[in-house]
Amino acid sequence: MPDRFAAGDRVRTGTVDPPHHTRLPRYARGVCGEVVATAGHHPLADERARGLPSTPRAVYCVRFAAHDLFGEGDHAVVVELFEDYLEPAEREVRR
Amino acid sequence: MSATHDATHDEAPIAARVRHVEALLEQRGWLAPGEVDERIDALAAGGSPANGAAIVARAWVDPGFRARLLADANTAIGELGLSMAGGLQEQQLIVVANGPDEHHVVVCTLCSCYPIALLGPSPGWYKSEAYRSRVVREPRAVLREFGLELPASTRITVWDASAESRYMVLPRRPAGTDDLDEGRLAALVTRKGLIGTAAV
Amino acid sequence: MSRINDVGGMVGFPAIVEEPDEPAFHADWEAHVVALNAALLRRGVYDLDEFRDAIERIPPREYLAASYYEKWFRAITTLLAEKGIATPEELAGA
Structure with a gap:
């Protein structure tokens, strides 16, 4: 499957709080950020942790403004996220 | 029992x-x-901070190497006989370069991911809940606790190693080191510098 | 259902403590735990995500009280029991 996103794309992270292992940190859920790079292709950690078969998919470095994550701060945080955690963010919606 | x-x-x-x-x-x-x-x-x-220091020193003296390192670190470190394949499988290394107005710092908020195969075990504080919780939220305050006071104009980027890659910071070459050779330059680089909690 | 390991952005943790001249391991058993884990991962007894998952499932009170490599050892024994390699009683030496 081709990658869904590329550097420069705006994305929004999921809000689901799964009952199992995941690599989408709570602080980075439900926020918009920008893809800065593709960081390889890997099986989904959520599936591997449960002993499920998993095919490689894209993993991205996504940059967030601290203000969007925490409501304060002038820094940026880049989080490495599996494609499954991301949806396109067509337009900026301020929370 | x-x-x-x-x-x-x-x-x-x-x-x-x-x-x-x-x-x-x-x-x-x-x-x-x-x-x-x-x-x-x-x-x-296996890994040792000396490997990171050698990479940094080479990047300081060789702009071509620096460019290759930032573009594809796994291939570039091969020029120094180093590799990210020392663990279970080769991991991608991403090197982020500090600049005059830009500072990077690395964390793993979910566990303690670190380029162990290259740099050896991470320091205890890197694995602590205190560091993992705080540095994403208040990096300036955390860096100040480490004795690193950055100008307000310096942009800070925190890298959360939340998935598969491992991260290393390329610190800025200190002023007044023009006369030092690669080996002496490498001796200036600390493990904290490679994580981003020290200037070098 | 967020787990106790997911501490990014949480407030209330104290100042960061640096240990001067910190050794790689503070006791032999810590190196043994790391080596044991590496051997079991290589053998495919479990994978790295299962190992992380086992750490995250440690009850919060115990997670926060345990040292780093105590958490590792606990996760290893949890997985050995769950994979049927040995019973919890056997692992505890009972």
């Missing part, structure tokens, strides 16, 4: 419990005799 004793609250010293599990696994063929000692030797002979 009583039958009602909960194994998870075992009061035997942990060293004894580790030895016991090791012996049990050897007895049942899940570990080869001597396998654990071999792995301990391999760990000790």
Whole structure:
């Protein structure tokens, strides 16, 4: 499957709080950020942790403004996220 | 030990419990005799902050290497005879470069991901809940606690190693080091500098 | 259902403590735990995500009270029991 996103794309992270292992940190859920790079292709950690078969998919470095994550701060945080955690963010919606 | 004793609250010293599990696994063929000692030797002979320092020093003296390092670190570090393949499988290394107005700092908020195969074990503070919780939220305050006061104009980027890649910071070459050769430059680089909690 | 390991952005943790001249391991057993884990991962007894998952499932009170490599050892024994390699009683030496 081709990658869904590329550097420069705006994305929004999921809000689901799964009952199992995941690599989408709570602080980075439900926020918009920008893809800065593709960081390889890997099986989904959520599936591997449960002993499920998993095919490689894209993993991205996504940059967030601290203000969007925490409501304060002038820094940026880049989080490495599996494609499954991301949806396109067509337009900026301020929370 | 009583039958009602909960194994998870075992009061035997942990060293004894580790030895016991090791012996049990050897007895049942899940570990080869001597396998654990071999792995301990391999760990000790594996990564070291000196590898990171050598990479940084080369990047300071060789702009071509610096460019290759930032574009594809795994291939570039091969020029120094180094590799990210020392663990279970080769991991991608991403090197982020500090600049005059830009500072990077690395964390793993979910566990403690770190380029162990290249740099050896991470420091205890890197694995602490205090560092993992705070640095994404208030990096300036955290860096100040480490004695690193950055100008308000410096943009800070925190890299959360939340998935598969491992991260290393390329610090700025200190002023007044024009006369130093690569080996002397490498001696300036600290493990904290490679994580981003020190300037170098 | 967020787990106790997911501490990024949480407030209330104290100042960061640096240990001067910190050794790689503070006791032999810590190196043994790391080596044991590496051997079991190589053998495919479990994978790295299962190992992380086992750490995350440690009850919060115990997670926060345990040292780093105590958490590792606990996760290893949890997985050995769950994979049927040995019973919890056998692992505890009962």
